Amino acid sequence: MDLDYVLHTYARDYTHFVKGSGARLFDESGRDYMDFGSGIAVCSVGYGNERLAKAISEQAYNLIHTSNLYGIEPQARLAKRLVELSGYDMRVFFANSGAEANEGALKIARKFGEQLGGIKRYQIITLDSSFHGRTISTLKATAQSKMHDYFGPYPDGFVYAKDLAEIPSKISDVTCAVLLELVQGEGGITPFKREEILHLEKFLKAKNILLMIDEVQTGIYRSGELFASQKYGINPDVITTAKGLGGGVPIGAVMTTLKDIFVPGEHGSTFGGNFLSTRAGLEVLEILEEERSSGRLERTITCFKDRLKDLQKSYPEIFIEEVGLGLMRGLRMRDVESLEKFIKKAKENRVLILKSGKNTARFLPPLTITLEEMEEGFKRLEKAIGDLG
Numbered sequence: 001m002d003l004d005y006v007l008h009t010y011a012r013d014y015t016h017f018v019k020g021s022g023a024r025l026f027d028e029s030g031r032d033y034m035d036f037g038s039g040i041a042v043c044s045v046g047y048g049n050e051r052l053a054k055a056i057s058e059q060a061y062n063l064i065h066t067s068n069l070y071g072i073e074p075q076a077r078l079a080k081r082l083v084e085l086s087g088y089d090m091r092v093f094f095a096n097s098g099a100e101a102n103e104g105a106l107k108i109a110r111k112f113g114e115q116l117g118g119i120k121r122y123q124i125i126t127l128d129s130s131f132h133g134r135t136i137s138t139l140k141a142t143a144q145s146k147m148h149d150y151f152g153p154y155p156d157g158f159v160y161a162k163d164l165a166e167i168p169s170k171i172s173d174v175t176c177a178v179l180l181e182l183v184q185g186e187g188g189i190t191p192f193k194r195e196e197i198l199h200l201e202k203f204l205k206a207k208n209i210l211l212m213i214d215e216v217q218t219g220i221y222r223s224g225e226l227f228a229s230q231k232y233g234i235n236p237d238v239i240t241t242a243k244g245l246g247g248g249v250p251i252g253a254v255m256t257t258l259k260d261i262f263v264p265g266e267h268g269s270t271f272g273g274n275f276l277s278t279r280a281g282l283e284v285l286e287i288l289e290e291e292r293s294s295g296r297l298e299r300t301i302t303c304f305k306d307r308l309k310d311l312q313k314s315y316p317e318i319f320i321e322e323v324g325l326g327l328m329r330g331l332r333m334r335d336v337e338s339l340e341k342f343i344k345k346a347k348e349n350r351v352l353i354l355k356s357g358k359n360t361a362r363f364l365p366p367l368t369i370t371l372e373e374m375e376e377g378f379k380r381l382e383k384a385i386g387d388l389g
């Protein structure tokens with residue numbers, strides 16, 4: 001049915017998951033899989049989370065949606081929580097996905113560039129190996145030319161830098177913003193160095209160019225803090241987020257210190273910030289803030305990282321190095337073929353892991369994963385490595 005009726009945009013594996021609990025997924029024959037990918041960083045509080053399920057179901061029995069024509073209490077409360085917990089003096093716009101959050105950021109940058117007066121500043125610098133989404137603009141913002149085939153012409157005004165050091169030389173008198181991920185999620189899980197980011201922040205502030213951080217993957221406690229920007233100690237002008245925020249319910253957000261950048265009518269979304277998704281987001285933030293403030297999240301990160309490092313040290317002929325930030329981690333493989341094989345063998349041994357870039361095995365476990373689930377997952381990974389032959 002899928003092949004007959006659904007457009008072929010995904011190279012699917014037809015395992016049928018029918019149930020989930022904690023970090024485990026169960027297929028139709030009852031086999032359990034340890035999920036070290038959490039639906040690509042989405043299922044931040046795991047599967048079958050009672051608090052989240054209860055919050056969503058109670059909200060669904062009351063109001064799911066009314067539209068942004070009227071006040072939406074959980075939307076205002078979620079915006080307040082994002083501001084309070086981040087410590088950033090910002091306002092929030094809610095969208096439905098990462099790409100749509102980034103579209104909001106691009107519009108903020110373009111309007112900022114116009115409001116400065118003089119010639120319109122419109123160019124936005126992004127980085128090689130970045131990923132910002134699949135809409136026409138965010139695809140163009142994604143500096144991977146192999147993804148640009150067929151869909152042009154694209155909107156003008158995207159300039160690519162090969163790394164952080166190249167950004168200054170790409171700035172012109174029409175540059176309005178730099179958009180980047182602090183850890184490139186699709187581009188190989190490489191955290192940028194803190195000093196380099198701090199240096200860039202200072203440089204951009206002096207030039208009155210916006211620093212926009214795409215935290216669609218790094219955000220919502222994946223780094224150990226609500227935002228990786230906090231971990232880096234920077235004050236971005238714009239932050240976008242999505243994936244983990246709704247725990248599986250679609251929601252995205254763009255936040256900015258430019259609190260009055262938009263007036264009514266300049267930006268919007270029918271679904272964005274509705275009762276259901278923002279109620280889910282509120283519960284996810286409460287659950288994860290408890291994980292952080294109790295010290296549990298930090299212990300989980302340390303443990304997961306140590307287990308991956310042990311694996312790398314035990315099999316240096318397979319894994320070059322262990323990389324990452326928080327619970328967004330990678331094992332760099334010696335060659336591309338062994339990566340495909342490793343992911344396949346892991347699956348056969350019932351652990352789900354992901355790929356990032358050309359040669360990195362990516363690990364994005366639920367942030368609420370237990371020690372028992374971790375131990376079991378790593379035991380299965382050891383077996384998978386044994387099966388690599």
Ligand SMILES: *Cc1c(COP(=O)(O)O)cnc(C)c1O
Pocket residue numbers: 096097098099100102131132133134181185186214215216217218242243
């Ligand atoms: C996944 C991702 C996006 C796109 O999010 P969608 O919800 O798929 O639109 C954008 N930026 C980053 C860094 C991502 O990881």
